[in-house]
Amino acid sequence: MQSTKDGQSNGHSGYDQPPIGPRLFSVKKPPALDDFKKLTTQSVPCHYPLAKAVESNVPIYHLPDYHSLSPEERSALQDEWYHILLSGPGVFVTKDLYKDTSLLEKVNSVYANIIAEEKKVAGKRGDHFAGAGANDRIWNSLSKHCLQDPESFATYYSNPWLPLICEAWLGPHHRLTSQVNIVKPGAKAQISHRDYHIGFQDNQSCERFPKAIQVASQFLTLQGAVAHSAMPVESGPTRLLPFSQRFEEGYMAYRIPEFADYFLEKYVSMPLEMGDGLFFNPALFHAAGQNDSADIKRSANLLQISSAFGKPMESVDTHALVEKTWDAMSTTYQKEGLSDELRALVSVVAEGSLIPAIRSRTHDRLIPYLIHPVMSRALVEGEQNAEDGVLKPLPAERNTVFPPEENPNVPLSVTTVRPKSPKEDNTAHPALCIPLGPPRAVATTAPMSLTPDAEFRIIEAELANCEKTREALARREAALRERKAEIIRETEMKLDKEVRELTVGDQDEEMNEGLYMRDVQRRVDAKLQMAGKNASQATEESQQSEDTGGEKVIPVSAPERRRLARLALFKNDPRLG
Incomplete structure (x- = not known):
């Protein structure tokens, strides 16, 4: 490759074509706010016929029973959702995503238990765009919910609408994660932002990613939320800026104060009922609103669904x-x-x-x-x-x-x-x-400077890890104690069985002994009758036979004689004396 310095080139400079532009956005050349305004001030044309309504540029869908729709009707819904996320306002509402509010109440109680357990070791917690104490947050609530109460977890995530919505944007084989966020009365609003992946970087890190990757990032995830409480406007439901996902320089723009101020002027919020869903493109400018209510704890299960393509072809240790x-x-x-x-x-x-x-x-x-x-x-x-x-x-x-x-x-x-x-x-x-x-x-190396907030997050995360270790040890102890109790129960059952078998054996032996004695008595009486002798003569002959070693009338062993003796005592029979 030849150098282009001093006018030197590879000999093809005569072509009349514009120069190749940079592949990167630059912090030194910020995006134009006017372009952003022009893009986000349009209105939704009426080409979403399956939507029940369009309010503030946000299509609203009332979901029927899932099985009442044919595959073709479900596919038509997916077509509209795909267009909304790609070329339309970038956000839509699904009313009655969860119709069973008793299930949501049960899940809310599970979330409350998890939050209480984590607070014992971690204290006040916040999220990545709001201060600590402003809300209650459960990171990775998907896993924690499953481990805490698998029955309600299985029912909750058996909702067939969830994969239908996710596949409209991401296709099959996606991966769902979730985080619970409960915003308390008086909590301030989040700053406007875009979401994962590049939304978690600062501007200097963002500018290192090529333009195509910045645009493509939004196609790898889908953001969603399930309302676990009523969310009237005064409770501060999510603030949204329709069409902002189409601004290619959005990841470079949302931290710029002018863009943040414009967001505060133009955002819209959609009130939700318990069980409603909200889904949007991760590149959409959005933020949790300020909770101005007196007593509403705005609760949502935040869903983040990732494409199957966000993984390498092979696993690397x-x-x-x-x-x-x-x-x-x-x-x-x-x-x-x-x-x-x-x-x-x-x-x-x-x-x-x-x-x-x-x-x-x-x-x-x-x-x-x-x-x-x-x-x-x-x-x-x-x-x-x-x-x-x-x-x-x-x-x-x-x-x-x-x-x-x-x-x-x-x-x-x-x-x-x-x-x-x-x-x-x-x-x-x-x-x-x-x-x-x-x-x-x-x-000597100077220690790394940490802000109190960052150090606090580090400490609370490690405390949470310690709590997990204690919980694991507690579960192990409980399992060992349960096994010990099972062994004791098994041993007691085995001993009880042996006692019952011995008791039955003794009863059988006593029964056999009684039958034998009656048989002996019958044989003695028969011999006496055949010989035509009275009882005294039979006794004398029997005694003489024993003394002289002659042939016994009835061969009786020592145990049998003991039985005969006992019978004699019971019946007082002189013939058996």
Whole structure:
């Protein structure tokens, strides 16, 4: 490839064509608010015939019984929903998504139990766009609901409307997650924003993603909400800006104050009843509203549905790769520093995103080495923190994930850790303990500055992890106690069975003994009658026969004689004396 400096080119500069534009948006060239205004001031034409109404540019659908519709009618609904999310206002309401309010009340009680348990260890919690204490939030409520009450979970998520709506935008094989948000009276509104994926980045991070990826991101997820309480306008239901999902530079724009002010001027809110649903494109500008009611706790189960395509073709054990290549990377860093070649290797063996690790894992030794920037920083700081020939990748009292300024909107979930010295800990992980030769002086590194809010989120997440550990131990203890009780019950049943068998055996033996005695008596009487002798003569002859060793009239064993004796005592029969 030839250089273009000094007018040099590859010889094809004579073509009359515009220059190739940049692939990236730039923070230095912010989007135009006028373009945004023009896009979001249009109205919905009447081409959604299946909608019951269109209010404030938001189509509203009244859902009948699912099985009352034919496959063709369901497909027609999906066609309209797809058009709304892609080219239309970007949001629609589904009335009566859940008709059984008693089910929602049951699920609400499950959510209340989960929140109470988490508050015992985590205190006040917020979300990523509102302050702590303004609401109650359950992260990953899908999993927690299932583990807490699988029966109501199975009923709740057996709703066939959910996959029908999701497939309209994402196609089959999607993955649903959920978070519960309960906004209390007096809670302030969220700032306007776009959602996951790129919506969780700051502007400097956003501008690194090509324009096509920024547009494509919205096609990988669908946002939804199920109203678990009544949501009149004064309770602050979600604020929406129809058509804003079509603004290509939206991820670069929503943090700009002028765009935030325009959102506050033009947003609309849709009141919802318990059981209603709201679904929208993740690129739509939106925000939870301010709860001005006196006593309404606005409760919603927030659904985030992800495309099946957001996964690599093969599974990669990133941690194992980091372990095996750490020696080589550490050696390369000592020779070349954090070179482009080393960065290339890190990008292959390390994970590229904090999500979902930051919300579902709190393994403070694993997460940092699965993320590009943190792993690169570990190489740099590990060089400065060798002690007793052992690499300590992160200095004492340093947070082990992205600093808040790199990812301000994401609740962190790992702890601030003081690494132990080799004398304190001889069981360190191989990936964290690499011999580097003779000890050297440790350079002093200033601790990473954390905002109180970020530090609070870190602490509460770790406390939640401790609570999960306690819950796991409690479940294990309960299981062991239950098994112990089962063993005791089984042993008692076995002993009872043996006692019953012995009792039956004794009864059978007594019955056989009585029958035998009666048989002996019958045989004695028969012999006496045949001989024509009286009872005294029969007794004398029998005694003489025993004394002389002659032939006995009736062979009687010792046990039989004892039985005869007992019978004699009972009946006082002189013939058996």
